[in-house]
Amino acid sequence: MRITSKGQVTIPQDVRERAGLMPGTDVAFEIEAGVVRLVKAKTGAGRRTRGQKLVESLRGRGDYKMTTDEIVALMRGPSADEG
Numbered sequence: 635m636r637i638t639s640k641g642q643v644t645i646p647q648d649v650r651e652r653a654g655l656m657p658g659t660d661v662a663f664e665i666e667a668g669v670v671r672l673v674k675a676k677t678g679a680g681r682r683t684r685g686q687k688l689v690e691s692l693r694g695r696g697d698y699k700m701t702t703d704e705i706v707a708l709m710r711g712p713s714a715d716e717g
Contacts, residue, residue: 653674659674660674660675661673662674662676
């Protein structure tokens with residue numbers, strides 16, 4: 635196996651499956667005594683997704699005192715039974 639000019643290497647499918655390395659998995663490199671080891675990054679050590687950043691920026695900004703059921707009912711409008 636060779637490293638490309640861009641510094642990339644393909645991890646064989648059977649190795650990825652055995653290690654649980656799915657697409658999107660954050661990994662880290664550890665170097666010890668000249669040995670390079672690829673490991674899954676610790677939870678929380680990776681970068682936040684756009685969705686996580688959005689939720690964090692909106693958290694605590696809501697000022698509506700309605701329940702989720704009340705909001706859904708408002709969006710749907712009156713039911714066919716009501717009228």
